[in-house]
Amino acid sequence: MAVVTDKKTDDLRIIYDSDDEDGGEDIGTTFTTLDIIRMLAGLIIAWCVVSRSFTNHWFYIPGQNSVKKASKVSPEIPTYWSTQExxxxxxxxxxxxxxxxxxxxxxxxxxxxxxxxxxxxxxxxxxxxxxxxxxxxxxxxxxxxxxxxxxxxxxxxxxxxxxxxxxxxxxxxxxxxxxxxxxxxxxxxxxxx
Missing domain, CATH: 3.10.120.10 (Cytochrome b5-like heme/steroid binding domain)
Structure with missing residues (x-):
């Protein structure tokens, strides 16, 4: 396998040596810079969905203290209870x-x-x-x-x-x-x- 960059288009081309399967022809896959950005964006979105599912935060960073350091604010008492002591x-x-x-x-x-x-x-x-x-x-x-x-x-x-x-x-x-x-x-x- 070899990774080659096309100087004109900045495309990455991955070339696999496969003497056994296609009679020695090189099979190449081309990735543009935009393809790489799309893959990274997809991974980030997948991470966000998994983070939200398990931690209730959209972007969880492992090792980060998830306890909020902000001062605790009590939830607001509904007006229904304003007449009650x-x-x-x-x-x-x-x-x-x-x-x-x-x-x-x-x-x-x-x-x-x-x-x-x-x-x-x-x-x-x-x-x-x-x-x-x-x-x-x-x-x-x-x-x-x-x-x-x-x-x-x-x-x-x-x-x-x-x-x-x-x-x-x-x-x-x-x-x-x-x-x-x-x-x-x-x-x-x-x-x-």
Missing amino acids: LPVSFTLEQLSQYTGQGESGRILLSVKGHVFDVTEGESFYGKWGAYRKFAGTDCSNLFGYHMWDVSALGRKCNHDLSGLSEQEMSRVNSWLEYFKGKYPEVGYLEEDQ
Whole structure:
């Protein structure tokens, strides 16, 4: 194999020696500078799609600290809660009224007793959402399962964390931090009486 550059057009020509296959003729492939740019652009676009799929960032650079250094800004509390004194204390029964189906239209969920208004994520937690099971209740035990374990969606939902391993509790805590950063915290779940 030989790489040759045509001086007139700046084309790269790759020549393969193939004595066995075509009777000794040279087979060449020509790449223009534009072809190389297209290939690089295609690779960058593919990298961006893969990065977005796995890291939720359009361009991930391995080894780069993905934790944002900017000051944490709490999500804005919806105006619906402006007449309430926050944080609001909820029982499980009261929380069950907030599935997006009631007159308020609000969707709440609880993780480790922290109640979040996830109405903004209605496509996930609303009537037709994949995670509607979490709306109007505390499913903390299910947040302990690995994120790719879809069997968790078929399991019983409750706020009892007593049977979770250290690794599962770490996952629950990670989800709690995720919700704190994404959705406004409007209250807490009362302890069982």
